[in-house]
Amino acid sequence: MKHFVVRHADAGDRHRWKGPDDERPLSRKGRRQAEGVASLLGGEPVGKLWSSPFVRCLQTVEPLAHRLHLPFDAAPELAEGTGATGVLKLAMNADDNTVMCTHGDVVDALLDHLRGDGVDLGKKPRCSKGSTWVLDVSGGRVVAAAYLPAPG
Known part of the structure; x- marks a missing residue:
């Protein structure tokens, strides 16, 4: 089974945003990246879309949901500050x-966890906005991971 863990697209500078951080939307660049994610993953055999409830994550998966004709659910397990546990729980129970669209700190925690489990992540794992990690799961564990850079 494959799980695509997407870091949300560009949402500008959190320090310049005046509202609550969970309401910060994608920037123009981020909207282009979200369309790129939809193009990149739109041909994949995906049956379920989850997103952090933060607006920037919901907006990142929206174009993909339209392309795949799938609904998407907000998953608190993917919110900023939740660590790797939520991603792994969703992946193992799927x-x-x-x-799954989430945040940089969650992806970093996930990569640390996978590295600790002996999964080869390459020399210097990356996690840029709009990028994706493809997790291959077999026998109840992640057996391989591959990085897809942010489109465009």
């Missing part, structure tokens, strides 16, 4: 390939 009965289909998934896309």
Whole structure:
């Protein structure tokens, strides 16, 4: 089974945003990146879309949801500050390939966890906005991971 863990697209500078951070939307660049994510993953056999409830994550998966004709659910387990546990729980309990949109700190925690489990992440794992990590799960564990740079 494959799980695509997407870091949300560009949402500008959090220090310049005046509202609550969970309401910060994508920038123009981020909207282009979200369309790129939809193009990149739109041909994949995905059965479930989850997103952090933060606006920037919801907006990142929206074009993909439209392309795949799938609804997407907000998953608090993917919110900023939740660590790797939520991503792993959703992945291990899924009965289909998934896309999960989350935050940089969650992806970093996930990569640390995978490295600790002996998963080869390459020399210097990256996590740029709009990028994706493809997790291959077999036998109840992540057996491989591959990085897809942010489109465009």
